[in-house]
Amino acid sequence: MSSTHPRQSIGVIGATGVVGREMLSILGDRGVPADSIRCIASERSRGKQVPFGQDMLAVQGLDETSISDLDVALFAAGSECARRWAPIAVDSGAVVIDNSSAFRGDESVPLVIPEVNGSLLDGFQGPGLIANPNCSTIIALMSVTPIHRAAGIRRMSIATYQSVSGAGGSAMEELERQVEEHASGRAPTSNVLPSQALFNVFAHESPVGPDGFNEEERKMRNEGRRILDAPGLEITATCVRVGVPRAHAMAIDLELERGLDAAEARELLAHAPGVRVVDDPESGRFPESIDAAGADEILVGRFRNHPDRSDQRGLILFAAGDQLRKGAALNAIQILEQLPATPCPGGATGG
Ligand SMILES: NC(=O)c1ccc[n+]([C@@H]2O[C@H](COP(=O)([O-])OP(=O)(O)OC[C@H]3O[C@@H](n4cnc5c(N)ncnc54)[C@H](OP(=O)(O)O)[C@@H]3O)[C@@H](O)[C@H]2O)c1
Structure with a gap:
């Protein structure tokens, strides 16, 4: 302002x-x-x-x-x-x-x-x-909108790795308590999230509908389509919690209308507002939740063309973003x- x-x-x-x-x-x-x-x-x-x-x-x-x-x-x-x-x-x-x-x-x-x-x-x-x-929707769309504008996304399949603070302050405190319980030789207790967060990966806790998708997965589909003004866009998500205090990560698999080389996608994201490309295969540096935590930008990297498509209409990438900041x-x-x-x-x- x-x-x-x-x-x-x-x-x-x-x-x-x-x-x-x-x-x-x-x-x-x-x-x-x-x-x-x-x-x-x-x-x-x-x-x-x-x-x-x-x-x-x-x-x-x-x-x-x-x-x-x-x-x-x-x-x-x-x-x-x-x-x-x-x-x-x-x-x-x-x-x-x-x-x-x-x-x-x-x-x-x-x-x-x-x-x-x-x-x-x-x-x-x-x-x-x-x-x-929704926080995961924001992180996903920040990562793919420049690609959508350049090559048109036809289908988007997302697998999330969502931090516990996405479920509120009490879930974050629960993870901290579980760390202390484990360090003092006690069994970690869970009262807020349905499963132990420490050392664990489990399905997002939101209610599962008759179609088998949970509410977080439905939000990513419905909100993604609405925000991109693309009612026919195929979006599926598998949303899970990981025992991380803060920042959501996600793998995003895209089918495009037009071919786009992974290097071109990287270049597009490098110039996108609110995004930081973290993509250095030589040193093994890619987006990580720990680096995204506290940052304003969404970290994006691991750009790969689908190995079984010669038309370059399959693109895979990985992103991490602080869902308390850009996600909310x-x-x-x-x-x-x-x-x-x-x-x-x-x-x-x-x-
Ligand atoms: N956490 C995330 O990553 C994230 C991301 C995107 C969107 N959101 C959304 O942001 C909202 C807040 O989430 P949060 O994670 O910050 O939750 P939180 O840590 O549990 O905090 C909830 C806040 O809401 C207040 N509150 C609850 N019921 C209230 C009521 N009836 N009247 C007045 N205040 C009330 C609480 O006040 P008391 O302390 O007095 O109870 C507290 O300040 C939710 O709608 C959530 O879906 C969260």
């Missing part, structure tokens, strides 16, 4: 969670202009302190008073909370950017990755709702930064 585009009051709803805390950190680091930052969570957290830059801010409980008079409401508090409270925030004049899946299927609500379909924000006039896509908090704040300035009486711009 430019300095001529101030927002008077920004609320973070879910400020005690892993995404909400990341939002506060990014708002401070990027110097997003704001007259006030309001930290909101459930009644359980009323009065808790959360860090914002050098300061500590007191958390307010979510109610009619705390949600009112916000210019921008960044929601990171789950679908149920968003369904109930986001319309109330909009009615009281806010632009709401929601991280949950509550409004992602609503055709009247823009579903935006700024580098991919940011033009949807052109002319957006608040108050109103904008949805932040950073993407939401980039949306905020890209919103058109609100004209004020007298010609100034403002909240």
Whole structure:
């Protein structure tokens, strides 16, 4: 957001969670202009302190008073909370950017990755709702959109390696506790995720539908098609958790409409905004979750043409991205930064 585009009051709803805390950190680091930052969570957290830059801010409980008079409401508090409270925030004049899946299927609500379909924000006039896509969908589409634009993706098959913090702060704490339990010779215990995260790989915990796909896999398909405006695009995903605290990785296998050499794909990604190519076969350096954690860019590498296709219409790559940053908090704040300035009486711009 430019300095001529101030927002008077920004609320973070879910400020005690892993995404909400990341939002506060990014708002401070990027110097997003704001007259006030309001930290909101459930009644359980009323009065808790959360860090914002050098300061500590007191958390307010979510109610009619705390949600009112916000210019921008960044929601990171789950679908149920968003369904109930986001319309109330909009009615009281806010632009709401929601991280949950509550409004992602609503055709009247823009579903935006700024580098991919940011033009949807052109002319957006608040108050109103904008949805932040699913974290794995963001990481996948950041990695393949330049390829899609150059060669057209016909089919996309994805296998994810998703970190436990994707299931929230309590899942991350559970992994840390399991490390301590193991180190002290005790059996690791699991109360948050359905399986032990430490030393393990297991199917994503979201509900499995009658077609056998879990909800995360369906989100990648439905949201990917919507964001790329490609309703016929074949997308399948197999989503799993790995015992990693932070950052999701994924293998992506593409069938293209037109041939594209792996070296050309690498070159396209090297110039793509928000992407860093990590692809050095000689030294064995490729995208890793540990390098993606805390980074703003999506790491992409291991570009390979399908060995059994002479037409170069099969391309395979590997990506890793911090799902708390680009997969959630950073993407939401980039949306905020890209919103058109609100004209004020007298010609100034403002909240
Ligand atoms: N974690 C990720 O990687 C990720 C990525 C993309 C999108 N998301 C989405 O972002 C949202 C937040 O996820 P998270 O991982 O940050 O979860 P989290 O660590 O469990 O935090 C949840 C936050 O929501 C607040 N909250 C829950 N119910 C509430 C209610 N009824 N009223 C007010 N506040 C309420 C919690 O407050 P208390 O502390 O007071 O309970 C907490 O601040 C979810 O919609 C999630 O699907 C998460």
